[in-house]
Amino acid sequence: MKSFKIWAAILIVAVLVAGCANTEKSGGDNTGGNKYEGLTVRLGVQGSGGLNGKAREAKWYEDEFGKLGVKVEWAEFQSGPPMTEAIASNHLDFAGLGNMPIVAAQAADIPFKVISQLLEGKNNVAIIIPNNSTLKTVGDLKGKKIAVAKGSNAYNFLYRGLAEAGIKDSEVQIIQLQPDEAQPAFETGAVDAWATWDPYITLNTLTGKAKVLTDGEQLGVLSPSFQIVRKDFADKYPELVTLYLKVFEKARLWEDQNLDEALNRYATERKVPVEVIKGTIVRSKTINTPVSDAIIAEQQKTADFQFEIGNIRKKINVSDVFDNQYVEEALK
Template structure:
């Protein structure tokens, strides 16, 4: 049984441990103004007064290790480029910072980029961070009589509006032949939902990790459906500000190459990494391991299949009215940088 601990701290661990599979041959959305990547250290480039602004969600985790070891500072410093770290709580404010040229790189789930693209904000998705199969789910209490999505009809389902879980919930309902009105939607933030879930005030909860792992490991809940079982993905991506990528394509490649080196450190030193993450937030290491099993970080080109899934999500959000115009998501995907970084 997992001991009681601060839920907000646990949430931060997920954000930190996860920054967030496909073919390596998709250059969708390059656009005519995109500069081809020539090198991760172009000796002819001018970097006078250039500072790379990297966004992170919370403190610690893999990026905390990277900051401690100065991996990014050393890599960019060889070119005379400075590094600035900026902390955020979620994806939407990262998008806002990119819009005002105050942020160059950020990792986030699949919903904020869709809203940003529909709003005409210029950015590129340059790699995939999570495959999106298990990091979002619908959970029910362990003793719940609910056995299928169809059983949710007439039930109280908690969800955070605008989140990946919100998109997941309604796509899953649609697949099961249920209308939006067939459930009683309870709009709550996760820290508000937890006590309601434990007390039985809600029948089900559409949510992301660490709340999935928290409740399943503690015996309070079980997974009714997730992305893998329903074929509804909730991937995460790395984004770059378009103007930055157009001006400094080789620095985008260098960012991804350095991030991959950090990710490889974690993969090759799992026990040390997971213990570090657990100690940072004073939570059980089993919880960290559970989160990692559901949301193992990747850094790969975005496949045609994932782009198609993202398009389905965008189309669905347009139908729901959460975005005001139809978009072609392929326009913002650009795999050239990650392909160069992984050579």
């Protein structure tokens, strides 16, 4: 009987050791080696339709991530700052947004990485004025009411433009409005100017509601947009970051190769003429590229300026958040 108990104990120990070895071999989980078990990827977009609308309808992300057992959820936002807030609270994994929200997020110690460049930044942000406005230069904005979404890339563009013109922010009336609030305020004359981004620039200029007072190319202030990922997600699943960018590139190439179809699709979504959409694409052509040293240097200018005027509380080194490895791998 004593011999039987000894052999039983040995058998139990052997089973436990084998179990531990198998667990270590499968990556430390007990789900048959699938480290994505129960994982949902949350993708943030600004508005509905457009390039992301095609990808959502075709379920390109769902199909590719689904092959790995990963689910996909979409979340819509009006501007960049709410996106970085969602990333800070672990409610969002990926987002595409402008340069200023990224600077503010880094200064607030929100953990993220910039993984590719979305827009060049020359013409996608502008200050627009009513078509019948007599304003000629940024200097003419002194004493005027200007709508802008706080913390957006247009917010940075506006303040840098005012500084270039020698206008203090106390010498203008900044009205902080999201696009859905700014549009009626602009149309009714409640504000004299609107610092905004595309598609709002093109939608208003090509429909005869507005004209451009100045944009990035004229002012010499770039407003590039980027794709970012929550840092913890990237650290855990670098291969999924690359996969995300591969699917995005598929969507971008679809637009390039099916431009007429894309233009008609976007025009129908926004209920505007195709010519308006053509103007939007010319002004804000989507790219998906590694971020150059020159763009990072421009981003540093934005960060330094925002610190000087007190919009962020500490100096930051913007290069700390840029990581091109994922997009370089995705584009191979």
